[in-house]
Amino acid sequence: MAVSFVLNGEPVSLDVDPEMPLLWAVREFAGLTGTKFGCGAAQCGACTVHLEGQPVRSCSTPVSSVEGQSVTTIEGISGKAAAAVQAAWQRIEVPQCGYCQSGQIMSAVALLEQTPKPTDDDINSAMSGNICRCATYVRIRSAIHAAATTMEG
Amino acid sequence: MLKNFAKDPRPSRRRFLQGSAAAAAGLTVGFRWNGGMPKFASAAYAADGTLAANAFVRIGTDNTVTVLSKHLEMGQGVYTGLATIVAEELDADWAQIRVESAPADASLYNNLQFGPVQGTGGSSSIANSYDQLRKAGATARAMLVEAAAKDWVVDRAGITVEKGVVSHATSGRSATFGDLAGKAAGLPVPVDVTLKDPGRFTLIGTSVPRVDAKSKTDGTAQFALDVRLPGMLTAVVARPPVFGARVKSVDAAPAKAVKGVVEVVQVPSGVAVVATNFWAAAKGREALNVQWDDAGAETRGTAEIMSEYKALAEKPGMPVRSQGDTAKALAGAAKTITAAFEFPYLAHAPMEPLDCVVRLDGDRCEIWAGDQFQTIDQGNAAAASGLKPDQVRIHTLMAGGSFGRRANTVSDYIVEAIHVAKALDRGTPVKLVWTREDDIRGGRYRPMYYHTLTAGLDVQGRPVAWQHRIVGQSIIGGTPFESVMVKDGVDGTSVEGAANLPYDIPNLAVDLHTTKVGVPVLWWRAVGSTHTAYSTEVFIDEVAHAAGKDPVEFRRALLSHHPRHKAVLELAAEKAGWGTKLPEGKARGVAVHESFSTFVAQVAEITMQPDGSVKVDRVVCAVDCGRAINPDVIRAQMEGGIGFGLGGVLYGEVTLDKGEVLQSNFHDYRVLRIEEMPKVEVHIVPSTEAPTGVGEPGVPPIGPAVANAVFAATGRRVRSLPFTRDQSV
Numbered sequence: 094m095a096v097s098f099v100l101n102g103e104p105v106s107l108d109v110d111p112e113m114p115l116l117w118a119v120r121e122f123a124g125l126t127g128t129k130f131g132c133g134a135a136q137c138g139a140c141t142v143h144l145e146g147q148p149v150r151s152c153s154t155p156v157s158s159v160e161g162q163s164v165t166t167i168e169g170i171s172g173k174a175a176a177a178v179q180a181a182w183q184r185i186e187v188p189q190c191g192y193c194q195s196g197q198i199m200s201a202v203a204l205l206e207q208t209p210k211p212t213d214d215d216i217n218s219a220m221s222g223n224i225c226r227c228a229t230y231v232r233i234r235s236a237i238h239a240a241a242t243t244m245e246g
Numbered sequence: 247m248l249k250n251f252a253k254d255p256r257p258s259r260r261r262f263l264q265g266s267a268a269a270a271a272g273l274t275v276g277f278r279w280n281g282g283m284p285k286f287a288s289a290a291y292a293a294d295g296t297l298a299a300n301a302f303v304r305i306g307t308d309n310t311v312t313v314l315s316k317h318l319e320m321g322q323g324v325y326t327g328l329a330t331i332v333a334e335e336l337d338a339d340w341a342q343i344r345v346e347s348a349p350a351d352a353s354l355y356n357n358l359q360f361g362p363v364q365g366t367g368g369s370s371s372i373a374n375s376y377d378q379l380r381k382a383g384a385t386a387r388a389m390l391v392e393a394a395a396k397d398w399v400v401d402r403a404g405i406t407v408e409k410g411v412v413s414h415a416t417s418g419r420s421a422t423f424g425d426l427a428g429k430a431a432g433l434p435v436p437v438d439v440t441l442k443d444p445g446r447f448t449l450i451g452t453s454v455p456r457v458d459a460k461s462k463t464d465g466t467a468q469f470a471l472d473v474r475l476p477g478m479l480t481a482v483v484a485r486p487p488v489f490g491a492r493v494k495s496v497d498a499a500p501a502k503a504v505k506g507v508v509e510v511v512q513v514p515s516g517v518a519v520v521a522t523n524f525w526a527a528a529k530g531r532e533a534l535n536v537q538w539d540d541a542g543a544e545t546r547g548t549a550e551i552m553s554e555y556k557a558l559a560e561k562p563g564m565p566v567r568s569q570g571d572t573a574k575a576l577a578g579a580a581k582t583i584t585a586a587f588e589f590p591y592l593a594h595a596p597m598e599p600l601d602c603v604v605r606l607d608g609d610r611c612e613i614w615a616g617d618q619f620q621t622i623d624q625g626n627a628a629a630a631s632g633l634k635p636d637q638v639r640i641h642t643l644m645a646g647g648s649f650g651r652r653a654n655t656v657s658d659y660i661v662e663a664i665h666v667a668k669a670l671d672r673g674t675p676v677k678l679v680w681t682r683e684d685d686i687r688g689g690r691y692r693p694m695y696y697h698t699l700t701a702g703l704d705v706q707g708r709p710v711a712w713q714h715r716i717v718g719q720s721i722i723g724g725t726p727f728e729s730v731m732v733k734d735g736v737d738g739t740s741v742e743g744a745a746n747l748p749y750d751i752p753n754l755a756v757d758l759h760t761t762k763v764g765v766p767v768l769w770w771r772a773v774g775s776t777h778t779a780y781s782t783e784v785f786i787d788e789v790a791h792a793a794g795k796d797p798v799e800f801r802r803a804l805l806s807h808h809p810r811h812k813a814v815l816e817l818a819a820e821k822a823g824w825g826t827k828l829p830e831g832k833a834r835g836v837a838v839h840e841s842f843s844t845f846v847a848q849v850a851e852i853t854m855q856p857d858g859s860v861k862v863d864r865v866v867c868a869v870d871c872g873r874a875i876n877p878d879v880i881r882a883q884m885e886g887g888i889g890f891g892l893g894g895v896l897y898g899e900v901t902l903d904k905g906e907v908l909q910s911n912f913h914d915y916r917v918l919r920i921e922e923m924p925k926v927e928v929h930i931v932p933s934t935e936a937p938t939g940v941g942e943p944g945v946p947p948i949g950p951a952v953a954n955a956v957f958a959a960t961g962r963r964v965r966s967l968p969f970t971r972d973q974s975v
Contacts, residue, residue: 109525110505110506110525110526110529112525112529113523113525114525117523117524117525121480121523121524121525122523124474125465126465126468126471126472126474127464127465127466128465129469129471129597129598129646130471130524130599130679131597131598131599131682132682132911132912133681133682133683133911134682134911134912134913136682136911136912136913137597137682137912139597166465167464167465168464168465179463179464182459182463183455183459183460183463186455186456186459186878186882187459187463188321188456188458188459188462188463189321189322189323189882189886190320190321190596190597190598190644190645190646190647191321191458191461191462191467191644191646192469192596192597192598192646192647193597193646194462194463195465198463216920217920217921220920221919221920221921223920224597224912224917224919225597225889225920226595226596226597226647226649226890226917227321227597227647227886227889227890228885228886228887228888228889228890228892228893228918228923229882229885229886229889230889230918230919230920230923231885231889231923231925231926232882232885233920234920234923
């Protein structure tokens with residue numbers, strides 16, 4: 094059975110098991126590997142993508158549930174918040190191993206799109222679901238604040 | 247170099263690796279670096295004008311400089327650090343630098359601290375590569391200068407090199423590296439080159455940008471999970487619920503009925519379900535019906551094991567260090583203090599669970615992995631596939647964390663993938679994926695330990711005796727290397743950080759009981775120091791308190807023979823405002839520890855929460871790692887080490903009931919999250935000593951620093967980890 098949705102602005106139709114998590118459909122059938130597998134249980138956020146602009150855990154989202162909707166992955170993000178976040182991430186050198194960072198960035202972009210000037214508490218709420226085992230958290234926080242400043246200017 | 251190894255007092259991994267390589271058939275390469283440069287044997291590069299001056303640096307006609315990293319990039323910034331060393335001596339422009347992973351070849355790329363073994367660990371990458379890569383960069387530079395001198399018919403002495411441009415002021419000639427690469431490629435490689443005066447360094451000591459920052463922010467960085475090959479299948483493996491159990495029988499039919507499942511094959515570690523995609527393989531595994539044979543399996547629980555450890559601790563173990571007469575000094579002490587500490591099993595839980603791709607085809611085996619232990623993995627892969635080690639080709643990708651997990655003596659995940667590949671049609675590539683549950687339940691944990699300590703003070707409050715007993719599994723024990731590596735009953739990785747206690751105490755004894763438990767164990771970021779730093783630094787705080795002394799002053803007075811410990815302690819204390827008043831409910835604690843020849847002191851500032859839990863607000867960290875190659879990477883490693891270590895002591899524990907692991911994913915194997923991360927301030931001690939590592943040494947002090955702050959706030963000592971289990975917090 095084919096599932097049709099919009100992926101990074103392009104319509105796609107994937108012939109996959111409808112129960113298959115969006116994560117694996119995107120990685121193995123659409124060939125976009127920037128979105129990572131970390132836990133398979135919506136516990137770590139490494140698989141975060143945007144569904145209709147909202148951050149979701151693609152490892153726990155059946156692909157059939159996104160039929161007809163718009164999905165954005167790390168490969169497809171654009172706009173003011175995305176540009177500011179990616180630039181800040183590089184300037185502040187957030188990544189260490191880098192494996193969780195696609196998910197971190199997707200969560201951070203979604204936060205800034207909704208809350209352009211987040212407080213530390215806003216950051217805690219929005220980013221708590223994204224684990225980084227390298228513990229780059231100090232720089233994630235700094236980079237989100239820096240991106241918010243860039244967006245203001 | 248072997249002479250230098252022998253002089254090194256630290257036993258641990260270094261000694262192990264030399265022995266293990268000798269023990270593993272086919273791995274006795276016998277390469278020793280004598281200061282010469284291994285040649286890069288490839289005519290192809292010369293043909294297209296690329297200068298391959300040695301095994302570590304290639305200069306292309308497109309003016310790019312490619313540095314080959316013999317070490318795994320797993321987040322620690324090693325690609326950037328190694329390239330900085332080459333670029334410095336080469337006088338390259340940082341923008342022209344690229345980094346590639348070196349192939350697996352111990353004759354060229356062995357870790358000079360590991361003997362004839364290529365591998366990454368023990369915070370040794372920069373330390374073992376520093377001289378080697380300086381020389382590699384200087385050699386390439388000398389060849390470019392020689393080529394320019396010949397081409398321009400000028401004296402070499404008048405040629406300068408700056409930011410990737412070779413110039414001759416008198417003649418006004420200049421050229422890029424790319425212009426000269428082809429001409430330099432035909433020249434003989436110089437044997438002796440002059441290294442720079444460190445006073446002239448322009449890259450080392452500055453924070454050049456990380457080479458992997460961009461690819462790790464746009465999703466393009468490639469990990470083993472991202473490898474896709476034509477016809478590739480994906481495997482997941484059903485493993486037994488208790489360690490050491492075996493497959494009794496399998497009903498594969500329900501798994502084979504799942505759409506996409508191609509094969510179900512029995513392998514030594516369990517039953518593999520092989521499918522056209524991950525989801526089908528995972529569903530197939532769910533559908534499998536496996537009966538397990540528990541005969542010979544470990545069926546004890548962790549509570550039971552800990553009781554046995556406590557009983558063992560009543561008796562003396564194998565002596566590790568003994569000076570003076572500790573028993574007599576304790577008997578004559580004016581005051582004695584005693585404490586016991588419990589440490590749980592810990593999973594590494596890197597964000598990228600174990601995975602690799604294997605393709606077996608006749609006399610060739612290819613492996614794609616975030617490979618941390620190339621030579622050991624080549625040997626084990628060869629044994630499992632029936633090939634020779636040099637027929638095993640490893641493509642090392644970046645790893646999504648490791649913390650030690652990917653460097654294991656039995657190459658568990660790679661060997662498992664090879665057994666699966668053997669069962670498939672010749673040449674079919676297979677990707678093995680461990681799920682998070684497989685990772686948390688799959689063993690190779692930081693071992694459980696039990697420590698007892700007793701100290702004696704004289705009437706002036708000076709410590710006169712220190713007795714430390716450690717009970718726990720050996721990381722080396724139970725591996726094929728035990729007979730080579732465990733000396734006189736002592737595995738150095740069990741006692742490092744305790745056996746070399748820096749405090750000046752005249753009567754001191756450390757002993758060890760090594761236990762036999764069927765739970766597989768492994769080094770976990772900072773290895774022995776993950777528990778020895780905790781017990782020794784909490785206990786020295788207790789002793790200071792018993793003596794009525796300030797914890798910083800008490801330590802300082804005992805560190806007169808260890809100036810580097812003392813200096814980081816003083817720096818951290820000063821920057822943290824040690825001794826100044828804090829608002830109500832807040833407190834400070836301190837710890838200092840050396841691991842992997844790097845010295846770190848941390849002061850933790852905490853606030854006790856109304857529910858009795860701890861919030862760590864701020865950590866001031868002082869580090870002495872010799873010459874700082876990249877200060878920002880050092881800061882990042884201290885920040886990360888603190889977060890990793892803090893999660894471990896606050897929440898980390900793997901527990902077993904009747905041999906079964908009770909945790910399975912991040913909901914019950916809790917790790918640190920952003921709201922729990924303290925502010926971190928890092929101060930680097932300026933130094934001209936040889937550079938040492940920073941990947942691990944940030945981890946050990948945070949636990950005891952926080953525990954000592956909890957004591958300062960509450961008067962309670964946390965002696966059983968994690969904090970969430972301890973009744974006192």
